[in-house]
Amino acid sequence: MSISMIGIDHNAASVDIRALFAFTKKNAGEAMERLKEQPGIYGCVVLSTCNRLEIWASVDDDVCPSLYEGLCRLKGICDDTYRKYFTARQDREAVEHLFYLTSGLKSQILGEDQILTQVKDALNLAREHFTTDGVLEVLFRMAVTAGKRIKTEVPFSHGNPSVIHQAIYTLEKQGYDLQGKICMVIGNGEMGKVAAQTLKEAGADVTVTVRQYRSGVVNIPFGCRRINYGERMEYLPKCDLVVSATASPNFTLKRELFENISLTRPLILIDLAVPRDIEPQLGEMEGISLYDMDSFHMDETPAELQENLEAAGGIVRSQMEEFFQWLDGRDVIPRIQEIKTDAVNDFNLRIAKILKNTPMEENDRKKLLETVDNAAGKVINKLIFGLRDSLNQEAFLECVAGLEKIYEE
Numbered sequence: 001m002s003i004s005m006i007g008i009d010h011n012a013a014s015v016d017i018r019a020l021f022a023f024t025k026k027n028a029g030e031a032m033e034r035l036k037e038q039p040g041i042y043g044c045v046v047l048s049t050c051n052r053l054e055i056w057a058s059v060d061d062d063v064c065p066s067l068y069e070g071l072c073r074l075k076g077i078c079d080d081t082y083r084k085y086f087t088a089r090q091d092r093e094a095v096e097h098l099f100y101l102t103s104g105l106k107s108q109i110l111g112e113d114q115i116l117t118q119v120k121d122a123l124n125l126a127r128e129h130f131t132t133d134g135v136l137e138v139l140f141r142m143a144v145t146a147g148k149r150i151k152t153e154v155p156f157s158h159g160n161p162s163v164i165h166q167a168i169y170t171l172e173k174q175g176y177d178l179q180g181k182i183c184m185v186i187g188n189g190e191m192g193k194v195a196a197q198t199l200k201e202a203g204a205d206v207t208v209t210v211r212q213y214r215s216g217v218v219n220i221p222f223g224c225r226r227i228n229y230g231e232r233m234e235y236l237p238k239c240d241l242v243v244s245a246t247a248s249p250n251f252t253l254k255r256e257l258f259e260n261i262s263l264t265r266p267l268i269l270i271d272l273a274v275p276r277d278i279e280p281q282l283g284e285m286e287g288i289s290l291y292d293m294d295s296f297h298m299d300e301t302p303a304e305l306q307e308n309l310e311a312a313g314g315i316v317r318s319q320m321e322e323f324f325q326w327l328d329g330r331d332v333i334p335r336i337q338e339i340k341t342d343a344v345n346d347f348n349l350r351i352a353k354i355l356k357n358t359p360m361e362e363n364d365r366k367k368l369l370e371t372v373d374n375a376a377g378k379v380i381n382k383l384i385f386g387l388r389d390s391l392n393q394e395a396f397l398e399c400v401a402g403l404e405k406i407y408e409e
Contacts, residue, residue: 001042003135004059005094006067006086009052013085015293019275020082021075023048024247025125031074032131040065043133045140047122049115050163050191050274050293056098058135092324095139099320102143103150103312116147117190138326146319150312164195164243166296167270168202176268179203184239186232186253187246188218191272195243197221207235237261241268244277252277255285263287328397335400340380342407347376 008018023031028046035044035055040063047054055067068086072078089097102119123140126132132140168178183204185196192208200206206224209232220226227235232252236242244252253269271278271292283290351372355365384403388396 001135002059002061003056003091003094003139004067004088005054005056005097006071006088007052007054007097008082008085008087010294012087013082015274015276017082017085018051018053020077021053021071022274023053024249028122029125029129032126032129034074035067035070036131038065038070039063043126043136044131045122045126045136047119049118050272056094056136056140058133095323096320098139098143099146099316099323100313102147103316104147114190114194116144116151119147120144135327135330139323142319142323142326146316149315149319153315154311163272163293163296164191164198164270167291168198170296171268178241180205181240182238183207183241183243184209184232184235185224186229186242186244186277187273188220189245189247191245192243193221195245195272196224199241199243200224204241233257233261236267237263239267240265241270243270243272245272246277247273248277249275251279253282254279255281258282258285332397332400335404336384339384339400339403339407340377343380344373344376346407348373 008021010018023046028048032044032046035041035046035057040060042058042060044055044057047056055071057065057067059065068083068088072082098119102116104115119140123132123137123144126136171178178199179202181204183199183206185192185199185206185208187195188208188210196206196208200221200223206221208220208224208226209229210218210220210226211229218226242253246252265287267288269278269282269288269290271290274293276292278290278292280290280292282288348369352369355368358365360368384400387399391399
């Protein structure tokens with residue numbers, strides 16, 4: 001059994017190419033069920049975010065299913081045109097990638113912690129659709145544990161980084177002041193709420209769109225106003241900046257919607273969705289500046305951040321080695337059980353000769369043998385697992401192999 005993954009991210013492909021392989025929550029669940037039906041796949045998890053799409057699977061080494069080809073079948077793509085944008089990882093390389101990713105150390109914005117929630121959500125979705133297995137379950141749980149430790153033990157010095165934080169930082173470097181600006185956020189999911197809260201904290205006047213049929217149950221950040229989604233174009237001419245962050249398969253802002261409105265001030269549009277929320281042609285209109293997910297990068301790692309990243313890396317390496325110890329131990333447990341059974345039987349045969357000649361009731365003899373059998377098993381377990389805890393993995397496996405030879409017929 002091996003751990004395999006394929007992934008496409010913001011470093012390898014543009015937002016439009018990533019959009020071809022993106023999944024909504026509903027589609028991701030269906031995709032995982034179909035992937036697990038393929039021969040040789042024991043379990044799978046799909047991680048689909050604005051910046052990346054990854055498929056994780058525990059696979060049969062003898063079958064070696066192609067995750068890329070499986071993904072293309074799901075998406076109705078019939079050629080290898082996009083294979084060059086994907087990275088495939090196996091076993092240790094794959095595990096290392098997930099741990100560093102979940103800790104925010106591979107994100108478009110270094111140290112951002114939204115990915116931690118996204119990985120947890122991906123695991124929970126796989127559980128709901130019964131597509132995870134024991135190995136992926138432990139792998140993802142331990143990667144999340146590493147991310148949580150970093151979040152609490154290594155607070156990154158520049159606050160709570162995310163794409164919207166980097167967007168604001170980029171605009172401020174260009175001399176744009178959000179204080180008092182009128183902003184609209186289209187979308188009230190997690191990304192939309194973060195965007196609204198961040199803009200509000202920067203001093204902007206923020207309004208959030210809410211779908212009419214959900215307006216009675218949706219919470220929006222404190223201090224923000226709400227309007228119905230259908231009223232967004234009426235409100236837009238009043239805005240200095242608009243952020244769109246929805247999971248809609250259709251554009252929330254299209255060029256044709258701007259034909260009947262008049263803009264009296266420069267307008268900044270920020271598209272935080274994959275697939276895109278805002279039609280790219282809007283960026284060609286006079287007075288409009290359009291940014292998407294690929295517009296905001298951290299060009300260099302600040303000195304104050306580097307120290308925290310190194311500390312985070314130490315936590316990742318520690319947690320990762322703990323996972324490999326579990327994984328190696330998982331494979332050796334059946335061998336240990338066989339050694340224990342052989343050793344206990346050997347001991348019982350030797351002591352049975354003594355007990356046979358010891359005067360006692362037969363019922364008492366039977367109870368004594370059961371007690372001795374149980375005690376012998378515990379002692380052997382203590383000895384073997386004591387070796388595991390005191391030796392490195394290679395030396396321990398050599399000991400196990402040596403013990404196996406003792407009882408070879």
